[in-house]
Amino acid sequence: MTGEAVSLSSSDFGTAVVERRRGGSRWRWLLGVSLPLALFGLWWLATHLAWVPVFKLPTPESVVTAAFDLAARDLLWQYIGISTQRVFLGFVIGSIIGLALGSLVGLSRFADSFLSPTIGAARAVPSLAWVPLLILYLGFGEDSKVALVIIGALFPVYTTVAGALRHVDPQLVEFGRAYGYHGARLLTTVQLPAVVPAIISGLRLALAQAWLFLVAAELVGSTMGLGFLLIESQNNGRIDRLFLAIVVLAVLGKLSDTLVGVLERFLLKRWG
């Protein structure tokens, strides 16, 4: 026997606070920036050493010049503004509809059996197939574009929310019911908070889809926006503007995704 005293203390009086640490994240962004910088360098070399003819690949400077040129004529900001507005409106409205439909289908067996085959079929329709119909119904104005973005944003949120709500811990739901929570109060107290991580990943997918559907909407029948810039540049052979539109779309998509990422961090801190 060892002489050590054995202390019997119930473990539950010590608070085991789990501390999370992320090591070395300060320099991680450098790693993420290095690849775009390398690609940019490769692009510069490819054009200046004439590996690729200029009519196929414009020089980086000409793209920058094109940006300044469009900005000087107030077109760049107008295009960015109108495209962002369409994405924002469509994303917000589509997410709300997706959340509502997803909640309905995820919570009610009846709604699931009744609605999900139809919604599944509507989801399977390719984005461009909606465009002629929307233009016919809603005209060439903003409505048809925002409507298409709504369609794009709706389904990812709907799918993730409906799926996650079906798998909320049944013990927590039983607790909620036993304590008199039902209907909307049970949804907002137990079920929705439990699926916050799924909602966020749905929102991220929805945002990516929103940009996708925006370009689809603007490519066919529009007079402004980044999709219009794409199709117009193609028609006029302005490859510098074509590249500009692609770069701007990449930057805007990444920026808006980062914004959702900030929202994600905030929400997960609160509900995660």
Added chain:
Amino acid sequence: MRQVHAAPARLGAGSRGRGELSIGGSPVAPVDQRSAVAFQEPRLLPWRTITRNVELGLPRGTAKQDGQARVAELLRLVQLDHATSLRPRQISGGMAQRASLARALARNPGVLLLDEPFGALDALTRLTMQDLLLDVHAAEPTTILLVTHDVDEALQLADRIVLLGSDDDTPGATIRRVLEVGKKRPRDRGDAQLAILRAELLSLLGVENHHPEDYLTQAIKAQRARRASATAAGT
């Protein structure tokens, strides 16, 4: 009537018998404000702090200030006042179960249902929790219906033990025996009378207790002898 009940068997889940349930003469609603339940698992919402979890038990329409005061009082009662702002995953099983108990008490129940509340805890924590439950019951005297498989727990806590069992041919459980413990709490865990009850309960539950054949007679004899010597010492 303020009594603690315990039944060392599970209520037959799924198979419903016929009958009526009433509290104080009026029938029980499916979700009754007069009763509260705590489960074998704490079932705390992982995204809420302990305080905000206990708040979930407050009756609907409680004024905010009253609610906060009540929650703070309950957390002090279950000795969690040092952990109010922690999340469920940051605390131990015993602490979580105490939070669950506080949440049930927040409903001010006439009947508190505890479904194997300490079943998932380690042996020592379980004993601590039993003592804590007695303190809580002294401070918040409500009727407690406690379901347990632990005979010692029933003997330690209950005024009346309802022994449930099921026959092979009939679905659900039936009452096999009702035993009045009739001892003041807190009880000596090594009490001889309780040991007799324990032997009886275990044999009713079909557990071989390996006592010698004349165990009961011997135990009763020993007790009489002790009582006699105590009276002798008293005179």
